[in-house]
Amino acid sequence: MVQKTIKELIDKAVESLSLEKVDFVVEHPESFLHGEYSTNVAMVIAKSTKANPLEVAEKIAVVLQQAQGNLLKQVEKIEVAKPGFINFFLENSFFESELRKILEQGEEYGKSDSLKGQKIIVEYTNQNPFKEFHIGHLMPNSIGEAIARLAAFNGAEVKRAAYQSDIGLHVAKAIAYKIYKQVVWNSAEEVARSYVSGGALYEDDLDFKELVTKTNKLVYEKTDENINSAYEEGRRLTLDKFEEVYKKLGSKFDFYFFESTTGEFGKVIVHKHMDVFEESDGAIVFHGENFDPQLHTRVFMNKAGLPTYEAKDLGLAKLKYDVYPYDASIIVTANEQSEYFKVILRAMHEIFPELSEKTKHVSHGMLRLPTGKMSSRTGDVITAEVLISELKVKALKKIEESDRGIEDKERLSEEIAVGAIKYSILKQSPGKDIIFDLDKSLSFEGDSGPYLQYTFARCISLLEKAKEAGITSQFEAEFPSEVYEVERYIYRFPEIVERAQIEMSPSYLVTYIVELAAMFNKFYAENKIIDIADKKSSKRVAITEAVSQILQNSLILLGISAPRKM
RNA sequence: GCCCCCGUAGCUCAAUGGAUAGAGCAGCGCUCUUCUAAGGCGUUGAUGUAGGUUCGAUUCCUGCCGGGGGCACCA
Numbered sequence: 001m002v003q004k005t006i007k008e009l010i011d012k013a014v015e016s017l018s019l020e021k022v023d024f025v026v027e028h029p030e031s032f033l034h035g036e037y038s039t040n041v042a043m044v045i046a047k048s049t050k051a052n053p054l055e056v057a058e059k060i061a062v063v064l065q066q067a068q069g070n071l072l073k074q075v076e077k078i079e080v081a082k083p084g085f086i087n088f089f090l091e092n093s094f095f096e097s098e099l100r101k102i103l104e105q106g107e108e109y110g111k112s113d114s115l116k117g118q119k120i121i122v123e124y125t126n127q128n129p130f131k132e133f134h135i136g137h138l139m140p141n142s143i144g145e146a147i148a149r150l151a152a153f154n155g156a157e158v159k160r161a162a163y164q165s166d167i168g169l170h171v172a173k174a175i176a177y178k179i180y181k182q183v184v185w186n187s188a189e190e191v192a193r194s195y196v197s198g199g200a201l202y203e204d205d206l207d208f209k210e211l212v213t214k215t216n217k218l219v220y221e222k223t224d225e226n227i228n229s230a231y232e233e234g235r236r237l238t239l240d241k242f243e244e245v246y247k248k249l250g251s252k253f254d255f256y257f258f259e260s261t262t263g264e265f266g267k268v269i270v271h272k273h274m275d276v277f278e279e280s281d282g283a284i285v286f287h288g289e290n291f292d293p294q295l296h297t298r299v300f301m302n303k304a305g306l307p308t309y310e311a312k313d314l315g316l317a318k319l320k321y322d323v324y325p326y327d328a329s330i331i332v333t334a335n336e337q338s339e340y341f342k343v344i345l346r347a348m349h350e351i352f353p354e355l356s357e358k359t360k361h362v363s364h365g366m367l368r369l370p371t372g373k374m375s376s377r378t379g380d381v382i383t384a385e386v387l388i389s390e391l392k393v394k395a396l397k398k399i400e401e402s403d404r405g406i407e408d409k410e411r412l413s414e415e416i417a418v419g420a421i422k423y424s425i426l427k428q429s430p431g432k433d434i435i436f437d438l439d440k441s442l443s444f445e446g447d448s449g450p451y452l453q454y455t456f457a458r459c460i461s462l463l464e465k466a467k468e469a470g471i472t473s474q475f476e477a478e479f480p481s482e483v484y485e486v487e488r489y490i491y492r493f494p495e496i497v498e499r500a501q502i503e504m505s506p507s508y509l510v511t512y513i514v515e516l517a518a519m520f521n522k523f524y525a526e527n528k529i530i531d532i533a534d535k536k537s538s539k540r541v542a543i544t545e546a547v548s549q550i551l552q553n554s555l556i557l558l559g560i561s562a563p564r565k566m
Numbered sequence: 567g568c569c570c571c572c573g574u575a576g577c578u579c580a581a582u583g584g585a586u587a588g589a590g591c592a593g594c595g596c597u598c599u600u601c602u603a604a605g606g607c608g609u610u611g612a613u614g615u616a617g618g619u620u621c622g623a624u625u626c627c628u629g630c631c632g633g634g635g636g637c638a639c640c641a
Contacts, residue, residue, distance in 0.1 A: 025582065033585095040584065043621080053621070082585060083621065128641070169640055259641085283639050294569055295637095302639040309641050339570060339636045363571095366634085398604060416604090428579055432572075433634070444604055447579075447590035454604045465601055499582085511580060514589080525597095525606040566604080 002074060003037060003495060006088060010041050013063040019045050019056070032488055035079065035087040043084040053084025061086050095483050098491035099539075102546040103473055110494045110553055114501070115156035121324055122148040122158060124332035125251065128165040129238040130174040132192040133245050134381035135436065136334075136367045142425040143364050144332040145251050145559040146506035151330075153557055154501045159324050161255040163316060165309075166235055168259060172216035173198035175230045180211060188241035191234045220263075220306065245384050248418060250559050255323060257316055263307040266315030269351065270300050270307070276350040277301075286310070288343040291350075298343050313344050317355050328358050330504065335363035335431055362504050365433035367425075382436075391417035391442060398444065399566070406565060415561040416450050422560050423449030427510045447514055449560055452551060455517040457566040458524070459548035466530050466541045473542035482536075484527075486519040486543060493550050497557070506558060513554040520547045 007026045014021065024041035042057035049056075057080040064078050064086070074094040079087045102109050124144020127137050144160075152158040165171075174191060177183065177198030185191050201208045218224045219231055246252065270277055270284055277284045282303040288295025300311040307315075320329060331341070341361040348356035395413035399406055406412050420442040425434065427447070444450040466472070492512065500508040520543075529544055531537045555562040 025584095027582075027584095030581085030585070030588085038585090043584075047621075085585070126641090165641055281638075285638065289569095296569075297638065299639040304639085306639090308639065312641090334635095335571070336635055337641090342570085365572095368634090395604095402602075402604075404602070424578090432579090435578080437578095443578090443591065445591080446604090448604085450604055451590090454602075458602050458605080461602055469601095503582090507580085511589090518589085521605055522607090524601080528601070530601055566602085 001495060002090070002094070006037055006039070006075075009064060009067055010039060010060065010086075013060050013067070014041065014045070016063060017059055019060075020048055022048065028492065029085075029087065032485065034081060034085070035089040036488065037088040037090075039086050039088075040084070042080075042086060046084060054080065054082075057084040057086050092483050095487040095491065099487065099542055099546055102490065102549055103542060106549055107553060107556075109549060110497045111153055111155070112494065112498060113155040114498065115151055115154040118151075118156040118327045119324060120148075120151045120156045120158050120328045120330065121161055121255075121320055121326045122151070122330045122332065123161040123163050123257075123320075124148075125246070125253075126163045126165070126333060127242065128170055129235045129242075130166075130171050130191055130195050131238070132189075132381050133242055133384045135384055135387050136381075138249070138384055138387075138421060139364050139367050139425050139434070140332045140334070141246075141249055141251055142422045142559065143362070143430055143506065144330075145249070146426055146509075146557060147330060147332065147362065147504050149557045149559060150497065150501040150504075150506065150509075153497060159254040159326075160251065161257060161320065162253045163257045163262075164239075164259070166258045166260050167219060167263060168309075169212065169216055170195060170199075171231070171234070172212045172219055173202055174234055175219065175227060176208065176212045176215040177201060178230050178234070179215070179226065180208060185230075185233055185237060188238045191237050194234075217304070217306075248388060248414065249384075249422075250418070250561070255320070257319060259309075259312050262312040262315040262319055264315070265319055266311030266313070267301065267307045269314050269318065270311050273351050276347065286343065286347045288346055291346050292342075295343050295346055296339070298340070298347075300347075310340075310344060310347075314348060314351065317348055317359060318352060321355055326358060328360065329355070330360050330362055332362045332364065334366055336366065337361075338363045360504075362430065364430045365428075367434045367436050387421065388414065388417050391420055395420075395444065395450075402566075404565060412563055412566060415563050416444070416453060416566065419449035419453050419555075419560040420444060421449070422558060423452070423510065426506045426558055427514075429507045430505055450566075452513060452517050452555060452560070453563060453566055455521060456548055456551040456555065456562050457564060459520070459544050459551065460564045462524075462529050462544050463541070463548065466537075466544070469530055469532055471530060471532065471537050471541050473538060473545045475538040475542055484523055484540075484543060486516070486523045486547065489516055489519055490543075490546050490550055493553070509554055509557060513551065513558075516547065516550060520544075 003026050022044040024039055024044045026037050026039045029035060029038040042060055043053040046053035046056045061078050061080050074091050076089045076091045081087055122144055125137060125141040127133060148158050148160050174195035177194045183194055202212055215227060218227045222228055277286050277300060283299045284301035285297050285299050287297050289297065298310050299308050302308055345356050345359060392413040395416040396409060399409050399413060424442055496509055496512040500506055527540055529540045552562045
């Protein structure tokens with residue numbers, strides 16, 4: 001990439017001037033007026049040496065200009081600006097060659113091999129059987145899926161894992177309630193309802209509470225026929241439902257881990273490492289604060305001798321490694337678990353140091369209702385399915401209004417609904433909460449998923465019309481020197497993909513792609529793309545094709561479908 | 567009480583210590599007899615607060631105010 005070439009040249013120039021070696025950036029200036037790339041190197045150097053930044057910039061620029069002839073062929077001019085920026089303007093031929101590159105590489109465009117040979121496992125959508133699949137679960141799913149796709153796009157071998165809590169108090173509550181009230185389960189919803197009712201009863205009925213505790217133990221022991229069959233039934237109903245929703249969302253998991261197995265394993269690990277853990281009040285705990293004042297104590301085995309989530313996570317890390325010897329394990333969960341994971345990773349560091357190094361916790365914000373945090377415990381939830389279907393209705397209405405002869409309206413409306421949801425989650429930097437208001441609902445306009453989909457469909461439609469008119473994107477060398485603004489933006493895609501991957505933040509890609517779409521739409525409004533009488537038309541068609549390709553590649557990375565017509 | 571995270575326009579979000587703090591929504595005014603108007607153009611509007619570091623701070627540091635999360639047998 002040019003960016004790297006420029007950076008290397010600056011390094012050399014700094015060296016030849018025997019200036020101080022510093023950390024600097026080569027970035028795209030905010031405005032096209034300042035060229036394609038800009039560096040702050042002179043200002044950084046000037047800072048430590050108390051020199052005049054503008055003079056330093058001038059000196060470096062002169063050296064760069066001398067080198068320009070052979071190495072910086074693609075740079076048209078180098079300018080020094082105000083406080084001490086050095087700006088690089090690229091040759092028109094650069095944009096043209098990038099355009100060709102995109103058309104040649106197609107869906108490969110933007111791929112890199114930076115993670116080649118790496119085995120990466122991404123764990124996300126950790127939800128619990130016996131509970132609802134609510135809209136809060138859409139966050140880890142959307143983010144985790146995008147992170148997985150970004151890693152694969154950069155050459156990694158990626159496996160997706162779902163870790164589901166199929167054992168524990170929540171399960172016992174649902175089962176105990178079913179038995180206690182003789183409820184019949186026919187659907188996942190009914191199972192989840194038992195869980196909510198059981199949870200409420202657990203709070204105010206001591207007898208029931210005792211029954212739950214007993215049931216919990218029996219679920220672990222698997223000795224009671226009645227409980228076993230209720231367990232299997234509830235588990236199957238809810239897991240099948242999850243699978244249905246995953247399919248709508250476009251996620252397919254390679255591995256499923258269940259707490260019923262990680263628990264056993266975690267238990268063994270804890271008992272084997274009593275030098276790391278301590279017994280306290282009948283439980284086995286890890287005193288995080290002994291290792292780092294920012295950490296706290298967590299219980300790994302409870303008084304009853306059952307492994308807690310902590311021990312289970314420890315077991316999971318090893319279990320994952322056993323089935324898939326990973327170089328990196330990424331775990332996506334809500335940020336309410338951030339502190340928790342710091343402690344777990346510290347404990348893991350004592351036991352499996354090499355695994356803790358490879359594990360990275362990525363946290364996302366919570367999806368909140370205007371009334372506050374959603375709670376599956378109280379049943380104050382909106383399910384993912386309800387949200388999708390409400391948005392589908394809205395999308396369907398639009399499809400019918402525009403009347404473009406869509407064959408499968410049902411499918412398209414779902415693609416749009418899911419696209420709108422995923423976009424709204426992925427557009428913001430992970431870690432921040434989303435306040436979700438169903439009444440205001442999600443936008444299909446402006447900064448939205450459907451806006452991207454619409455722009456893509458528009459490109460496809462244009463390309464089809466161009467083909468009919470006999471205009472191809474294969475333009476010839478004597479092409480007009482004029483560079484459209486959108487061309488100055490499209491070639492950045494690989495850089496953006498790289499950054500989004502490294503920082504595990506799909507939002508960078510979203511920000512970029514919506515900006516690109518806006519630029520293209522402006523380009524579309526200002527120019528007639530297809531014009532037989534105009535020789536420049538083939539270049540505009542080429543730009544359209546390039547944009548459609550980048551939109552498509554981006555949408556795939558984000559896990560948003562790219563319908564060709566809408 | 568201790569520990570983390572966050573306060574940007576009326577609303578929802580951007581901005582690796584840099585150039586004039588960007589979008590979208592909502593409001594107002596334009597724009598389809600011509601390639602998809604889910605589009606485009608114009609317009610109003612913001613860094614919680616007080617200091618500090620810096621040539622330069624939304625970004626780093628400190629205090630205060632406000633919000634969220636975590637802190638022993640839930641997941």
